[in-house]
Amino acid sequence: MQFFDSHAHYDDRRFSNEYPGGVDALLQYICTQGVTRVCNVGASLRSSMESLAMADYYDGRIGYPRFCASVGLHPCDALEVPEMMTADVLDEIRSLAGHAKAVAIGEIGLDYHWDEEHHDRQKAMFDMQLSLAEEVKKPVIIHDRDAHGDTFDILAAHPNVTGILHSYSGSPEMARQLADKGWYISFSGPVTYKNAAKVKDACAIVPEDLLLLETDAPYLPPVPHRGKLNHSGYLVHTAAVMAEIRGTTPEAIAETTYRNACRIFGLPSLSQ
Numbered sequence: 001m002q003f004f005d006s007h008a009h010y011d012d013r014r015f016s017n018e019y020p021g022g023v024d025a026l027l028q029y030i031c032t033q034g035v036t037r038v039c040n041v042g043a044s045l046r047s048s049m050e051s052l053a054m055a056d057y058y059d060g061r062i063g064y065p066r067f068c069a070s071v072g073l074h075p076c077d078a079l080e081v082p083e084m085m086t087a088d089v090l091d092e093i094r095s096l097a098g099h100a101k102a103v104a105i106g107e108i109g110l111d112y113h114w115d116e117e118h119h120d121r122q123k124a125m126f127d128m129q130l131s132l133a134e135e136v137k138k139p140v141i142i143h144d145r146d147a148h149g150d151t152f153d154i155l156a157a158h159p160n161v162t163g164i165l166h167s168y169s170g171s172p173e174m175a176r177q178l179a180d181k182g183w184y185i186s187f188s189g190p191v192t193y194k195n196a197a198k199v200k201d202a203c204a205i206v207p208e209d210l211l212l213l214e215t216d217a218p219y220l221p222p223v224p225h226r227g228k229l230n231h232s233g234y235l236v237h238t239a240a241v242m243a244e245i246r247g248t249t250p251e252a253i254a255e256t257t258y259r260n261a262c263r264i265f266g267l268p269s270l271s272q
């Protein structure tokens with residue numbers, strides 16, 4: 001089985017601090033577990049630059065997964081950008097998006113779970129980054145936490161932009177409407193959680209050619225690894241539960257989601 005982890009944050013300091021041997025040893029390990037491609041997702045200007053640096057360093061290196069990266073401002077990180085700096089920071093993101101290993105703009109979106117006060121600012125930053133994605137002709141990676149209605153409305157206002165709803169947590173109905181518009185829907189550890197009936201229902205109805213698999217590592221570890229640092233070696237558990245939900249095999253989930261990730265990121269569909 002070969003896996004494409006379409007959403008991970010290996011630049012996160014916890015990997016270098018807490019994993020024995022650091023991130024380098026971990027990436028070698030996940031490669032032995034069949035994880036042959038990773039998209040390292042930016043969340044701030046710093047992590048976008050680090051994601052590209054990792055892709056430059058690891059992509060094509062023997063014994064490691066192939067690496068690509070995305071660049072963008074996560075809604076919580078976007079709030080840290082002073083208003084007067086907004087244009088400059090977005091210019092930086094635009095120039096990073098021109099890097100050869102940059103395959104998407106993200107993660108961008110709305111997070112009403114962590115921030116209840118600055119919804120207008122979040123929406124403005126989201127809207128500007130969607131316009132940027134349209135301008136540079138890249139897909140987007142969307143973070144939507146407890147903000148399904150506004151996320152849907154803002155995406156609808158950008159009909160020329162497409163991409164991925166990452167770590168999907170909305171309703172099956174919204175998943176169907178997004179899929180009808182060609183959006184990819186990505187599932188992570190929470191689909192394995194007992195109380196995640198809604199996520200499981202959504203996973204059941206996503207069309208095969210729009211389904212994606214991810215970790216969001218180091219966050220959201222699947223059962224039976226909850227409470228640990230998540231990594232792509234655990235994708236096998238998420239794939240097994242998705243297979244059960246969809247009445248297919250983990251191998252088929254791995255293969256389908258691999259092919260789909262290559263398509264949305266514009267990568268050739270080969271392995272090493």
Ligand SMILES: [Zn+2]
Nearest residue numbers: 007041107216
């Ligand atoms: Zn993420």
